[in-house]
Amino acid sequence: MHSILLEMLECPVCHGALNWKIGERRGDRIEQAEVGCVACGARYSVREGIGLFLTPDLPRHDLWEQAEGQLARYLREHPEVEHQLMGAPLEALAPADQFFRALVLEERGEYAQARAAADLARPGLYTSEYLACYESQIDEVVERLGESDGPIVDLASGRGDLVEALARRLRQPIVMTDFSPRVLRRDRRWLEFLGLYDQISLLAFDARRTPFKDGAVKRLTTNLGLPNIEQPDRLLSELRRIVSGTFLAVSHFFPEDDEANAAAIRQAGLSTLLYRRSALAQFSAAGWQVEVANVCTGSARPTPAGVILEGAGIDALPVAEMVLEWCLLVAC
Ligand SMILES: C[S@@+](CC[C@H](N)C(=O)[O-])C[C@H]1O[C@@H](n2cnc3c(N)ncnc32)[C@H](O)[C@@H]1O
Numbered sequence: 143m144h145s146i147l148l149e150m151l152e153c154p155v156c157h158g159a160l161n162w163k164i165g166e167r168r169g170d171r172i173e174q175a176e177v178g179c180v181a182c183g184a185r186y187s188v189r190e191g192i193g194l195f196l197t198p199d200l201p202r203h204d205l206w207e208q209a210e211g212q213l214a215r216y217l218r219e220h221p222e223v224e225h226q227l228m229g230a231p232l233e234a235l236a237p238a239d240q241f242f243r244a245l246v247l248e249e250r251g252e253y254a255q256a257r258a259a260a261d262l263a264r265p266g267l268y269t270s271e272y273l274a275c276y277e278s279q280i281d282e283v284v285e286r287l288g289e290s291d292g293p294i295v296d297l298a299s300g301r302g303d304l305v306e307a308l309a310r311r312l313r314q315p316i317v318m319t320d321f322s323p324r325v326l327r328r329d330r331r332w333l334e335f336l337g338l339y340d341q342i343s344l345l346a347f348d349a350r351r352t353p354f355k356d357g358a359v360k361r362l363t364t365n366l367g368l369p370n371i372e373q374p375d376r377l378l379s380e381l382r383r384i385v386s387g388t389f390l391a392v393s394h395f396f397p398e399d400d401e402a403n404a405a406a407i408r409q410a411g412l413s414t415l416l417y418r419r420s421a422l423a424q425f426s427a428a429g430w431q432v433e434v435a436n437v438c439t440g441s442a443r444p445t446p447a448g449v450i451l452e453g454a455g456i457d458a459l460p461v462a463e464m465v466l467e468w469c470l471l472v473a474c
Pocket residue numbers: 204205206297298299300301302303304305319320321322325347348349350364365366367370371372
């Protein structure tokens with residue numbers, strides 16, 4: 143993480159000041175540090191350049207830890223499946239298997255091949271309308287951030303599709319964040335391979351309890367991060383506390399009368415932020431003013447399952463074909 147972040151951070155538990163014992167620096171980056179709250183004594187750290195500000199009290203359902211661990215274990219236990227997945231010509235694989243091959247290649251550090259496999263998989267996994275709406279939202283974020291200066295903080299960054307687009311097209315420093323240290327370690331290696339790491343800091347924290355001081359964030363972004371956050375009751379109030387400028391949230395909404403998907407959404411506990419009306423009500427209740435910008439609609443269908451990795455799925459939603467409404471929520 144870059145040293146410029148020091149003045150923006152505080153204890154995510156009690157909002158006390160932090161005491162930094164920096165063990166290793168590289169240029170303007172902190173690689174290793176022990177961090178303590180002077181008020182409540184909570185301990186945090188920086189490891190491999192990643193600031194770790196997770197608190198022990200919030201439940202963490204880290205899908206990256208589970209999914210990648212499971213895939214590696216399954217392939218170790220079934221070498222014949224691994225042979226088929228990694229040995230068959232890429233073009234001959236089903237789109238989901240192409241995607242899983244990309245994950246394995248990434249784990250092995252074969253990034254160029256991983257990118258080729260993921261790129262080939264995408265049009266087979268998503269409808270062309272889905273991909274066009276998605277690209278349009280990313281372009282909208284880039285355009286709106288073009289004029290700004292100072293760090294951009296991205297929430298629930300995951301594998302970093304938005305962060306990569308921002309880093310390629312803007313010059314501002316970017317803070318990539320997620321509650322999964324595993325995905326952030328993967329992101330670091332990947333960004334180094336792409337030559338984009340110089341501009342980017344990595345921070346692990348839960349979006350519902352962030353380590354930022356009041357109003358410290360001038361530009362907050364997220365690309366489909368909000369609907370992935372379970373039990374988001376206090377999420378939007380916490381984000382209201384830290385943002386003194388604009389929050390740009392790439393979002394998509396399900397139709398309210400679509401029963402087939404509604405049951406799955408309810409079961410996953412994601413109803414609040416996947417429907418336009420309730421999402422906007424939550425924003426207002428937390429003190430935000432929201433504009434719904436760049437609306438576009440496009441059909442979406444369940445991502446097809448693997449064939450070699452028989453039945454293995456990728457996205458949990460939608461479970462039935464439907465029309466998604468995409469937009470950029472511009473909140474301040
Ligand atoms: C699918 S990603 C969103 C796509 C990503 N923003 C991009 O541009 O590629 C959703 C991410 O949310 C993260 N996440 C889920 N709950 C979270 C929470 N409470 N705090 C922070 N991150 C969370 C997950 O680990 C996952 O990486």
